[in-house]
Each structure stands twice: as C-alpha cells, then as structure tokens.
Amino acid sequence: MKLLAISGSLRAVSSNTSLLRAAQLVARPPLAIQFYDGLGSLPHFNPDLDVDPLPPAVVDLRAKIKAADGLLISSPEYARGVAGSMKNLLDWMVSDLDFSGKPVALFNASPRASHALAALRLTLETMAARIIDQASITLPLLSAPLDAQGIAADAELSRAIGDALDAFVKAVQG
Template sequence: MKIAAISGSLRAGSSNTAALRAAAHLAPAGVEVFSFDGIAALPFFNPDLDGDVVPEPVEAMRKTIGNADGILISSPEYARGVAGVLKNALDWLVGSHEFPGKPIALINTSPRATHALAALTLTLETMSARIAKDGCATLPLLGGAHDEHSIVADPALAEPLRAAMERFAAFIRNVQAEAS
C-alpha cells in the first residue's frame, strides 16, 4: 500500500512535515508513506491552463495522486484558514480524475488550529475525497521544536500517530475491497 504525504508548509523546520515523516516511520508493515514535495513548484491555479495539456508540475502531482492508495495531509493554519500553497494544490486537483474517491487522513499539529482543519475537511469533502475520520490525528506540537525523530521517540506522540496510521491503512483496505 502506498500513501502520498503532502505538507501544507514549505518551511524547512515545519512541524507538519515532521509529523508526516514520523507517520512514515510509524506506518504498519506493508505501508509505504512517501512525501510529495512538489507543491512549491505548482503554478497558481488558472482554469485556462487546466486543459488536455497541463503544466509539468501539475501532471507530476496528478500522477503521484493517481498512483497512491491514499493521501496523508498535514497543514498549518494561517489566519484561520488553509495554507495557500495547499489550497492551490487542491485547486489543481478539482478537475482531475485522479482525486475523487481517494482515501484521505489529516494530521493536525496544533489542538488550537481548528479553523483550517474544518475548512480543509469541507474542501476535501466537496472534492469527493473519502476522509478516514478515525485515521486522522491531532498532535500537540505547537511551541515545541519537534522533528520526526523526537516525535517517534515520544510515546505520547508516537502511539496516537501509530494508531491513526493503522486505522487509516484499514480504511484504505476497506475502500479497495468495496471497489473490487
């Protein structure tokens, strides 16, 4: 099983990116979590560019999404909303055939960041994603200097993330079984 991890933060020391990398370490056996780091290269969404031939970074993202069994997203909240770079990536997926019905789980790295999580959930549901609510996790990383190794090493952070990854993998298997 392959899960594409997308961080809504471009910051080098992002706790969102660290949480996704930790999730890769904590995923169950047989589950490969790989980062899709191409959202920074995406042009601003423009419907005029979304035709038979799309910009190469868009094609690369759509191919990645199409080849993934599920998507794991972690994004910061900016001004009570979804990070612009992530919203732009999602806008490029609205008209694609790769996205609808795709299993999605969300990692929130701040228990206080509820507005962006709610907005992201609404956007994803509107785009016909299948959100694995039991596969989502909120980790209290706000205000700490956490990298993937410190998250994996801290049982209070690692165990909820490991459990969420197990539930997300089970959700994906159920979606795949329904499709068969």
C-alpha cells in the same frame, strides 16, 4: 499499501512536515509513505492552464496522487484559513476524476488550527474525497517543536501516529 504525505507548509523547519516525516518513520511494511516534495513548484492555479498539455508539475502531482492508495495531509492555519499553497494544490485536483473517493487522513500539528482544519475538510468533502475520521489526528506539536526523529521517539506521539496509520489501512482495505 502506498500513501502520499502532503504538507501544506513550505517552511524548512515545519511542524506539519515533521509530523508527516515521523509517520514515515513509524510506518511498517507493507505500508509505505512517500513524501510529496513538489508543493512549492506548483504554478498558481489557473483554469486556463488546466488543459492539455498540463504544466509538468501538475502532471507529476496528479500521477503521484493517482498512484497512492490514500493521502496523509497536514497543513498549517494562516489567518484562520487553509495555507494558500495547500489550497492551490487542491484547486489543481478539482477537475481530476481520480481524486473522487480518494481516502484522506487529516493530520494536524496544532490544536489551535481548528478553522483551517474545518475549511480543509469542507473543501475535501466538496471534492468527494473520502475522509477517514478514525485516522485523522491532532497532536500538540506547536508548543513543543520536535523534528521527525523526536516525534517518532516520543512514545505517546508515536503511538497516536501508529494507531492512525493502522486505522487508515483498515478503512482503506475494508
């Protein structure tokens, strides 16, 4: 099973990115997690550009999402909303029929970020994604910033991530 991890933060030392990178470390074969590194290269969404030929960065995004059995999304909250870069990525997926029914686990690196999480959920539901609640977790990483290795080395955090990944695989495999 192949998952695509998408962080909504462009920050070099991002807690959301570290959480997803830790999931890569925790995942065991046959589960493989690819990290999407194109967020910062996506053009601003413009319906006039959402026609053939699509911008190359959008072609790449859609191909990666299509090839994935599911998505792990972790995104920060800015001004009580979804980070703009993350929303921009999702806007590029609205017209893509392959997104419908795509299993999504919502990871969250901050218990404070409840507004963004709720808004993200609403957008994903509107786009007919299949949010897997049993695989969606919120971890308190903001108060104790750790890199991916540090998160994976923490027994409690790594167990929470491992359990979420197991639940995701189970839900997707039916």
